[in-house]
Amino acid sequence: MALRATLWALCLIAMAVFTAWQLRGGHTGIDADILSLIGQENAAPNAQQSDIATVRHLLANDGQQAIFMLSHSDRDALETAATDFTGRIAALDGTQGITLPGHNNDRFADLMALYGPHANSLLSPADREKLANGKAETLYRRALQNLYSPATTLSSQSLKQDPFALLPAFLSDLGTKLGTGNDIITHGGQFYLPVMASLSPDLRSSGNDQRWVSAANAALQSITDATPGLSTAKTGQIFFAVAEATRAQSDVQRIAIIATIGILVMIGLVFYSALPLLGALLVVGSGLLAGLAAVVAIFPAIHAIALVFGATMIGISVDYALHYLVLPSNAGSPVDRLRKIRPGLSLGLLTSVIGFGALSLSPTQLLSQIAVYSVAGLVAAYCSVLFLLPLIPARDVRPSSPIRKLHDGLQVALGKTFAPIRVRLIASGAIIITLALAAFLIPGNNDIRQFGHGNDSLISDAGKIADILGLGGSPVFIRIDGTDPQTRLETGEAIRDALAPLIMDNRLGGMIGLSDLIPSIARQTENRDLVTNGLYDRFGAALSDQLPVRITAPDKDADYLVPDDNTARTLPEITRLHSGGSDIIRLRNATDIDAIRNALTDIQNVTLINPSTAISNQFAAYRLWAWIALGGALCVAAILAVLRYGLQTGICVFAAPAGAILFAVLGGYAFDIAQSFFTTMALFLVFAIGADYVLFLAESRNETHDDDTRLAVLLSLISSVLAFGLLATSSVPLVRDIGSVIAIGLIGAWFLAFWMTAPTKHEQTQNQRGQE
């Protein structure tokens, strides 16, 4: 016994060291970003990028930006405050760059170096239309005027590359397409100045996001204090994420403290001793440690959500500990006592492992991580019961314990509800059928927006900034698929042509795609022909007469502007317009989605994607997988129960956790709790704990420790409901929903475990005869 305990303790220590080394050494990352939760499926190679993968990529890009909007009635005061603020934000660890209106002119040289050699291939839509409609003379006159205008970008270099001054028009149009954000805006007598901060890609995953947000808020407060009349607003994923995380963290901490105190009080009131508490902590702690070690060993990065779900195993593993601890000291040696509970414990473990193992079959990494964490943790908790608990001196449940008295009272009350086996079988059938119907009929609600608490101030700020910058409307975007980049660019140009009428009548605020920055080769060839035929052939000689240089027609065989690494260096915007093997068109202020969809109908390889819908669909797919896995686990549990207990009793035993799930589903529905992926995951816990309850009771039925087991199940229920029931008081809907569903389900699990395993009249008679 001591040897096995020593070996197991060494294993736990090794796991602790390994886990600490992995995490502290940065060998395994903990990802707290909600975006990491989605789109990490094992897609087939060369397969078209999924909607959710595209959304994830774009949101990750957008998430690296924070926007501050400063406003004041006095422009000079505003600019002074903005300069001060920009310096503070730029100095923060985690800020990669800052964009201020009027402070990015240094890009001009780079832009001219990139576009200048291709000036004759790049036409603004207006110039292109003029050339196509035979109005080239207008452009010629503009070129002449440009030579002598005081407001011009003309230089010796530009004159050689672009004598007809086509490039300024192209770039000016491009600026319009890119939208506002680089200008000071006047609105309602106020000046608005946007400050865009680009953030380090690892700011959020490294856990430094909270510090950055605090420092940014302090900087905002500082300039507000120093500048009377200044008002500020801010937006960006980082602010929402930190606000949500802070609130959730605060809730969970409060709940954890109350729950821990509650469980301490409960165990104290049962045993009047701290030793059983030590035993429970050992079992639960070893489960948490082993689960963490397993995921750290297998996955390069683990998600916080997987850790949270894995950690809720506490509700299961504490069952194992209590199952042993309630056995009286006079029930024999530690080995004897273990022998009494071992079958129930083993079956409980087997059922839970099957349940969580089924999750690992899903294609999602998140569910795989939860499965690995749970299975490893439960096996370790089981081992700790077998190897460590016997070393802890036994403490008996005190007869005077108020919980013992509560237990006795409940037994009397429950005894009055017991029904004959036939009724239980009918009830089991009803449970199974109703559960199947509920799974199909109760609608899921996977809207991502319902999971968070929301922050009124941030939402208000985001609305204000969107209004000022003209970024309102639906956040839809367009993805262009295809293996050939040039084909995608041509498709992008076709989309612009199709959507141009919607922009004209303000049903779409604007759009920007890769083909706006880099026209397709086909378009560039057309432009060269238009420029050559319309301008150089007709007006080249005339313009030459005005210039000290000879103008020659463009070389039709010259290189084309193409999206390559050089282009990407000069135009970092490209990364926001490309994802995987697809091009992206971003839309601004899209108010008529149906019109956009209709306009795209005839264009191939184009998908209109709404990010929130794509994310919700992804969670719906996760939820489906969770239900399939749960169904599979229930089927296996049913077979095991029948094999172990025979057909009739086996069905009743199986029906208890199934009924607990049904209880949780119907209870959630009745209390208007959204049936989401997360609440479905909560059903796994209900199943696993419910299976423990009924198996413990079924295995101890007609045994001398039957009453002890019943008490253990009650204690487990109290501790679990205390923990999960308190979660139901959280202000974060996601946490609240999970807690509510589990608490409701566990009450059902407790009742059904007793009801389904209650001795039949025949058994009661036999027991009475045996006692006589």
Added chain:
Amino acid sequence: MTPIRRLIASVATAALLAAGMAGTARADDIPSPATIGTEQYLGGSFTMDRHLDGFDKPLTSNGDFVLSPARGLVWRTLAPFPGTTILDDHGITRIDDQGNRDELARGDQFRQFVELISAVLAGNWQPLEQRFDIAKDTTEQGAWQVILTPKDGSTIQNQISKITATGTDFVENVRLEKPTGDHDAITLSDQSLQSLPLPPEFAALLTGTGQ
């Protein structure tokens, strides 16, 4: 990507500010420049020689201009090709001889341009000191000279390397040097202060009714 529009504005601002402000550069031994009141405007003629690096001959143009602190500036080229450039609260607009308008830049940021010019003409150097190092001197002919050099780190450095302006009562010569090696030499003449209202053809352009 708006840099092109902002660049145009910057160049125009720098060139025309120089023309406006130099007239007010004052040193103790320089006669006081004529001050343009809010109810006045300055009118005159110009000749601009645009020297492009590597080209032998400059591009020469001439025309007339009107500057109103309250309304903006109209730069009207008469030869070799007629054309008008307008800078006002609405932005920068070019109009060709056919009446076709080309809005080079639009937005509130150009309001600052007019405000700056007005401040300069009122003898208030402060707005320019934020962007330029200012050196004042007198020429052998007794005219004053102001040399403006963009401050280190100023974004205008990318477009302007130095502005030299000379004059007596008003600015008479402006030399605008660019980092590319190109430079514009502007000569202003026949300048006079008049009371508002502006001549109808200019007034129409500045209020945008001429479109």
